[in-house]
Amino acid sequence: xxxxxxxxxxxxxxxxxxxxxxxxxxxxxxxxxxxxxxxxxxxxxxxxxxxxxxxxxxxxxxxxxxxxxxxxxxxxxxxxxxxxxxxxxxxxxxxxxxxxxxxxxxxxxxxxxxxxxxxxxxxxxxxxxxxxxxxxxxxxxxxxxxxxxxxxxxxxxxxxxxxxxxxxxxxxxxxxxxxxxxxxxxxxxxxxxxxxxxxxxxxxxxxxxxxxxxxxxxxxxxxxxxxxxxxxxxxxxxxxxxxxxxxxxxxxxxxxxxxxxxxxxxxxxxxxxxxxxxxxxxxxxxxxxxxxxxxxxxxxxxxxxxxx
Numbered sequence: 180x181x182x183x184x185x186x187x188x189x190x191x192x193x194x195x196x197x198x199x200x201x202x203x204x205x206x207x208x209x210x211x212x213x214x215x216x217x218x219x220x221x222x223x224x225x226x227x228x229x230x231x232x233x234x235x236x237x238x239x240x241x242x243x244x245x246x247x248x249x250x251x252x253x254x255x256x257x258x259x260x261x262x263x264x265x266x267x268x269x270x271x272x273x274x275x276x277x278x279x280x281x282x283x284x285x286x287x288x289x290x291x292x293x294x295x296x297x298x299x300x301x302x303x304x305x306x307x308x309x310x311x312x313x314x315x316x317x318x319x320x321x322x323x324x325x326x327x328x329x330x331x332x333x334x335x336x337x338x339x340x341x342x343x344x345x346x347x348x349x350x351x352x353x354x355x356x357x358x359x360x361x362x363x364x365x366x367x368x369x370x371x372x373x374x375x376x377x378x379x380x381x382x383x384x385x386x387x388x389x390x391x392x393x394x395x396x397x398x399x400x401x402x403x404x405x406x407x408x409x410x411x412x413x414x415x416x417x418x419x420x421x422x423x424x425x426x427x428x429x430x431x432x433x434x435x436x437x438x439x440x441x442x443x444x445x446x447x448x449x450x451x452x453x454x455x456x457x458x459x460x461x462x463x464x465x466x467x468x469x470x471x472x473x474x475x476x477x478x479x480x481x482x483x484x485x486x487x
Contacts, residue, residue, distance in 0.1 A: 188250060191223040200242040205278075206270035208262040209236040237262040239270045241281045244424030248281040286427060291379045292319050296387040299372035305391035306366070308333070309374065310344040312384045317341070319380070325392070326408045326425075344386040347371040366392040401443055409436050413449060414456050 188196050193213070209218055218224055224234055233254040241248040252270075255262065296307045296319075306322035317337050320327045327333065333340075348371055350356065367390065374385040402410065405426070412422045423430045437449070446452045 188247075191221070191227065193217075193221050196247045199240045200245050200247050204271070205242060205274040206237065206239050206267040208264070208267050209238065210261060211267075212238070232256045235259065235261050237266045237270060239274060239277060241274070241278050243278050243282070244420040245418070246421065246424050248278065248285060251277060282427075288379070289321070293321055295374060295377050295379050296321075299374050299387050300370050300389055303370055303389045305369060305389045306332070308340050308388045308390065309380060310341050310386045310388065311380070312344065312348075312386055314383070315341050318383070318385070324404045324407055326411050340388060343368050344371060344388055347388070348373060348386055366390045402440070406436055406440055406443070409433060410440055410452070410456060413437075414453055 188194075209224075212218075213221065219234070224236075231254075234257040235255040236252050238250060238252040240250055253262070253266075292309070293307065296309060297303070300307075304324070306325070306327065307320065308317055309319040310316070311318045317333050317340055320329070320333050322332070347368065351371065368388055369391045370389045372387050374380060374387055376382050377385070408426060409422060412425060417425065419430060419433065423433045426433065428436075440452060441447065444452060444455055446455055
């Protein structure tokens, strides 16, 4: 299956990706997902597969631990037989191997992009952002110390990052010092370099920026890079299995890191860890502090503290 660049799954197939990771099942025929009258109107079947005449599909959603890694599947033309339940059953049996392959490929792609960025910048530390200069978009970001949450760390400042990349590269070409960067919530722009034609970024004309935080939060200064990453995921509200999936570690390894967090921060369970990091200052003795409401989609909602 193919898709046009920049077309999201939710637009092409008319569903919220979160809805397909809420169940262990991964394979579906298109007839199971949409009535034929609705399917014909979906952008994917209406536009993207129109040149080849594909109108039937069996879809394999590559998800694990509540994270959608990708989408694969098979297509047939309207004059060919529809896919049956037996076809989706075959893909369901193959799903664990496909998910393992997708995860390995994603990890390889991430390492390749990071290596390309660091080759351009040289040795550095901080959050890395790659901007496609022609499209005016951030196409990749990473922060090994604190992790990256796209909707929080990239989307709100995307225009600022694109502007900073253009100004900084122009100054560099003139031999001028880096201009004063716009105010960025994540820190200060400390270096910039161009990456043109690298296949890991689709051969586009790109700029890579390094943004360094002004200082680490006091409670996190004594933690390792991986411990800070896991602490941030827990505070954001991810469950134990999702922390393992997003960090690329086994659940047992995550448990070990969490125990170290407890010891270093002087807490006994995950709820106390969240409270301490979100509200580190003790309340006045006379005030009655309301209990911290757990973030949505957190295992704390159901009282599951399996990483204690």
